[in-house]
């Protein structure tokens with residue numbers, strides 16, 4: 359019998375780790391790759407400096423007052439005006455002045471605390487969901503949060519109960535409206551999408567046909583068309599005089615639209631579940647609904663998380679289309695405020711600002727989902 | 741022996757008559773007649789594609805059939821979902837590839853049917869599950885997830901899962917053929933124990949040592965038909981058909 363010495367562990371050779379290796383494998387692995395790297399560097403070189411000049415070095419920051427979530431931050435006594443800013447750089451005081459409209463639309467200024475609570479709740483929801491991961495009733499907690507969140511938000515924002523004065527939906531706008539449309543769209547469409555996905559796989563021919571037709575119809579039509587139909591065609595079917603909120607109509611259209619996409623995403627997950635899982639569930643005597651809720655969907659949804667998030671992100675972006683039917687989400691607000699005669703020629707600042715906000719939100723969402731995915735995966739990989 | 745006599749008196753727990761099954765145009769089961777008495781251990785063998793899996797999957801209605809009847813405990817299998825669920829709680833099945841639920845812990849795999857199908861409380865179900873895990877020798881793995889276990893352990897969990905609802909009949913579809921050789925015996929040992937306890941079993945398997953040891957009857961299938969059935973002694977030593985003889989020569993020389 360031979361005995362081996364215990365080998366001491368050591369670090370890999372220097373050329374195989376760190377920045378050197380990274381550069382070699384990622385940027386200069388072949389001559390064509392090196393060429394592309396150099397071309398990209400050149401492009402960045404001609405684009406970044408002028409952009410930074412405009413956004414920062416030549417820009418004006420410190421005039422007037424900025425109101426952030428209800429708190430005033432005063433930069434100077436001087437009123438911010440178009441003339442105080444130079445033409446060669448961005449005029450951020452313009453954004454300070456319009457920030458309220460970008461955030462809340464025409465929401466009454468005395469009631470700002472209500473949307474602020476909703477913004478806070480939204481952030482809290484994102485923090486809480488991963489925290490309850492190891493709590494025994496995590497599914498129940500998460501589900502009730504997801505159902506409670508829109509209800510509480512609605513009560514707060516719409517008001518009309520007790521001390522809360524009613525605020526009609528045509529006063530909702532800006533980021534607040536964007537957030538409402540996106541979250542209601544996602545939360546309402548998700549269960550519908552799951553049902554449609556199951557329907558499309560059903561043995562019952564009628565249900566299968568209906569689900570397939572619905573999904574294929576919606577997916578073949580652009581969201582704009584659906585929004586138009588929801589806001590102009592839908593009322594034609596209703597009894598005349600039955601007033602039906604414009605935002606509600608848009609939400610119905612968006613929810614149906616998104617449901618079709620979720621259905622396809624979930625169907626992809628369902629197809630990845632081996633037949634043996636269905637058979638085992640059948641063999642132990644589970645009913646159709648028990649089988650799907652306890653066995654199939656938890657596995658199918660878990661593998662679908664990246665696609666569910668991807669689809670939600672595109673919906674978030676697509677909500678900007680509601681400006682077509684006269685709802686003032688954040689982007690529509692930028693459009694509207696750029697007509698201000700005191701601030702002619704400052705729409706660029708608005709669009710850059712909205713771009714940054716949108717990017718920050720969506721990037722956070724996608725990072726967040728990746729984290730969620732990793733957490734879910736730890737439980738049964740070995 | 742007296743056991744043989746008492747078996748003759750026992751009633752048929754499964755009665756299959758004139759069973760015909762097609763997959764599209766393919767005639768997979770041809771006129772199968774088979775009665776199984778309570779407590780009987782039946783081993784089914786035969787070449788690949790002969791319809792063994794199809795036959796036992798008909799018994800718990802995982803496969804629908806077009807002609808013939810199957811009675812389980814006197815209840816005829818029809819398309820009635822309620823009835824099928826009742827029968828499935830009496831007829832458990834163990835699969836070749838275990839088919840454990842990967843998103844649930846071992847103990848949750850076991851308690852699922854008792855809780856949701858038999859309305860047991862979580863506590864009762866868990867207690868019974870732990871006992872069963874003890875019996876198949878893996879109580880210490882109860883809180884792990886299926887893919888943290890070896891194949892042999894997973895199959896023992898699958899057997900424990902199917903025992904959780906106290907079934908009268910157990911169907912095994914090649915329970916050891918996806919296992920590494922060194923794990924086969926740990927699963928067969930569990931099955932031998934079960935056989936001794938008087939549960940009715942139909943096992944599709946090519947483990948001839950197991951068949952010899954515990955089977956009351958061995959059935960040889962080929963081409964969708966039952967070609968021969970006999971007690972182990974005669975089955976192995978006095979094959980009547982050439983097809984069986986050929987089959988035995990092939991598997992016993994390996």
Ligand SMILES: Nc1ncnc2c1ncn2[C@@H]1O[C@H](COP(=O)(O)OP(=O)(O)OP(=O)(O)O)[C@@H](O)[C@H]1O
Nearest residue numbers: 763764766768786787788789790791792793794795
């Ligand atoms: N879902 C199906 N669709 C079409 N044909 C099928 C299906 N399932 C089985 N068959 C066919 O029916 C025949 C019997 O299959 P079965 O699985 O019962 O064979 P088996 O005896 O269990 O074989 P093995 O030892 O390989 O498991 C085979 O020819 C197979 O190709």
Ligand SMILES: [Mg+2]
Nearest residue numbers: 792793794914
């Ligand atoms: Mg088979």
